[in-house]
Amino acid sequence: MAKNLKLKAARAGHDLSQQELAELVGVSRQTINAIEKGEYNPTIKLCRAICRALGTTLNDLFWEENEE
Amino acid sequence: MAKNLKLKAARAGHDLSQQELAELVGVSRQTINAIEKGEYNPTIKLCRAICRALGTTLNDLFWEENEE
DNA sequence: TATTTTTGTAAAATATACTTGACATATCGG
DNA sequence: CCGATATGTCAAGTATATTTTACAAAAATA
Numbered sequence: 001m002a003k004n005l006k007l008k009a010a011r012a013g014h015d016l017s018q019q020e021l022a023e024l025v026g027v028s029r030q031t032i033n034a035i036e037k038g039e040y041n042p043t044i045k046l047c048r049a050i051c052r053a054l055g056t057t058l059n060d061l062f063w064e065e066n067e068e
Numbered sequence: 069m070a071k072n073l074k075l076k077a078a079r080a081g082h083d084l085s086q087q088e089l090a091e092l093v094g095v096s097r098q099t100i101n102a103i104e105k106g107e108y109n110p111t112i113k114l115c116r117a118i119c120r121a122l123g124t125t126l127n128d129l130f131w132e133e134n135e136e
Numbered sequence: 137t138a139t140t141t142t143t144g145t146a147a148a149a150t151a152t153a154c155t156t157g158a159c160a161t162a163t164c165g166g
Numbered sequence: 167c168c169g170a171t172a173t174g175t176c177a178a179g180t181a182t183a184t185t186t187t188a189c190a191a192a193a194a195t196a
Contacts, residue, residue: 027154027155028154028155028156030154030155030156031153031154031155034153034154040152040153040154041152041153042153042154043153043154046153046154
């Protein structure tokens with residue numbers, strides 16, 4: 001899986017650490033880290049929570065036009 | 069969780085049965101059924117596969133403006 | 137009506153998302 | 167340089183997404 005650099009950028013744009021974002025959305029820091037590193041697929045519920053915390057939508061952070 | 073009627077409508081708009089959509093995206097029929105019924109949260113990867121099969125994007129089928 | 141297709145549902149098993157705790161490294165401000 | 171904060175990673179455990187098999191009922195179609 002590919003790294004999620006859009007998420008990393010959006011988080012940085014809000015001046016949030018992985019830890020802080022994790023607390024905002026109610027998951028562990030390791031989970032945020034793994035998602036940014038592309039190590040596993042989050043559930044849609046978690047994706048929505050992340051998007052709300054960062055003021056974005058699903059298409060902004062989790063949509064990829066070209067994928068397998 | 070709420071039923072996903074947008075998914076149900078998009079699937080109907082492509083004249084696909086739950087079974088056919090399931091085959092297109094590579095999951096079981098019960099998984100599609102459970103998602104439409106709102107019984108569990110799919111992974112983002114599966115959501116993307118469903119969107120591609122139906123010619124939509126994540127925001128079309130899996131974004132909700134107002135949620136808890 | 138009879139037949140077929142589609143949908144709903146349930147229980148047991150498997151795969152994997154996510155947690156917890158812990159440690160190492162990097163970075164940045166004092 | 168030193169302490170604090172941020173990130174990367176690993177291993178073991180828990181929660182839950184997904185599969186498989188199976189059966190019943192609804193809906194479409196002949």
